Amino acid sequence: MNSKIWLSSPHMGGNELKYIHEAFDQNWVAPLGPNVDGFEKDLARFLGENVNVAALSAGTAALHLALIILGVKQDDEVLCQSFTFSASANPITYVGAKPVFIDSEPDTWNMCPEALEEAIKDRTAKGKKPKAIIVVHLYGMPAKMDEIMAVSEKYGIPVIEDAAEALGSAYKGQKCGTFGDLSVLSFNGNKIITTSGGGALVCRNLEHKNKAVFLSTQARDNAPHYQHSEIGYNYRMSNISAGIGRGQMEVLNDRIAARRKNHEFYTELFRNIEGVTVFTEPGADFYSNHWLSAVIIDPVTAGFTREDLRLKFLEDDIESRPLWKPMHLQPVFADAPYYGKKVAEELFENGLCLPSGSNLTDEDRERIGRVVESLA
Numbered sequence: 001m002n003s004k005i006w007l008s009s010p011h012m013g014g015n016e017l018k019y020i021h022e023a024f025d026q027n028w029v030a031p032l033g034p035n036v037d038g039f040e041k042d043l044a045r046f047l048g049e050n051v052n053v054a055a056l057s058a059g060t061a062a063l064h065l066a067l068i069i070l071g072v073k074q075d076d077e078v079l080c081q082s083f084t085f086s087a088s089a090n091p092i093t094y095v096g097a098k099p100v101f102i103d104s105e106p107d108t109w110n111m112c113p114e115a116l117e118e119a120i121k122d123r124t125a126k127g128k129k130p131k132a133i134i135v136v137h138l139y140g141m142p143a144k145m146d147e148i149m150a151v152s153e154k155y156g157i158p159v160i161e162d163a164a165e166a167l168g169s170a171y172k173g174q175k176c177g178t179f180g181d182l183s184v185l186s187f188n189g190n191k192i193i194t195t196s197g198g199g200a201l202v203c204r205n206l207e208h209k210n211k212a213v214f215l216s217t218q219a220r221d222n223a224p225h226y227q228h229s230e231i232g233y234n235y236r237m238s239n240i241s242a243g244i245g246r247g248q249m250e251v252l253n254d255r256i257a258a259r260r261k262n263h264e265f266y267t268e269l270f271r272n273i274e275g276v277t278v279f280t281e282p283g284a285d286f287y288s289n290h291w292l293s294a295v296i297i298d299p300v301t302a303g304f305t306r307e308d309l310r311l312k313f314l315e316d317d318i319e320s321r322p323l324w325k326p327m328h329l330q331p332v333f334a335d336a337p338y339y340g341k342k343v344a345e346e347l348f349e350n351g352l353c354l355p356s357g358s359n360l361t362d363e364d365r366e367r368i369g370r371v372v373e374s375l376a
């Protein structure tokens, strides 16, 4: 019996336990300590651009704090990429604001700069200038950041960069997670590196980092007793989780190389299968960590649908997943405005994410290859 091949599973490097043991030895079993400081420094060093990093309990928490720090409030509107995981959009509702969804463009599958500008003009004409833009680098593919940042600057609307899936990706040589006014990383179990659960807010200035740390540790005023002038949250990363993160940072470059190798494998595997397109960087400006490799299947040309392939994989206990269902099609966001055409909808219709873990073995790849060949 073959073992299950996962879409993306945790892949420890070996030194994670060393950092956890240190935390136990020093009794830093708390949401603060040397691993938290060390992990933040490791991330800042990796990202460059003099960023300041706050390690948090989740990427979702980082998005929530980003909205608070940018001053987004009840009944404000926030422009958000529709083609994403729900965690990009949910925090908009945590602050009582309303999401306005923006379609993708076909090159990177990320936010379409034209649809973004159209939405800003229309919302402003309707009397509500949006308060923030949430752009995502889906599956690790960098969005068209020059164009997005130009729109942001033209209209004076800050950008929250959801780089949850894109640690190690770069656009024009600059690391994803360093473009936004505030940026978000995730270390959930399925991400390129994991802390079992966790996230980070990447800040351009120390003031924002300090604010994130303050809010994530219950917003305690500077007093010997417990004094609070603001609502706080329990969002700080634990020193144990951060220990896993420090170990994972030691192998991040290997993990990126392994995921990119998976992408090469799929490019080769589908090269001669008509009607199947492997999601690939649109040009030299884009460097994807290829967190998840994905394909678009044209059923007429290929002679099979993405569902045929998914079910065929399932028969052999191989996990694959349809691409994200756009947020403007989700029942929970049925009332939210949407700007764009049908790019994200068509991607969802015909796209499939393929097993992409950095721990895939040659035998796993052979098994995957056999399933594809049996269908094509």
Ligand SMILES: Cc1ncc(COP(=O)(O)O)c(C=O)c1O
Pocket: 057, 058, 059, 060, 061, 084, 085, 087, 088, 136, 162, 164, 165, 185, 186, 187, 188, 197, 198, 199
């Ligand atoms: C695009 C995107 N944004 C946000 C998140 C939320 O991160 P977390 O699971 O760490 O809360 C995730 C992943 O889970 C994600 O894929």
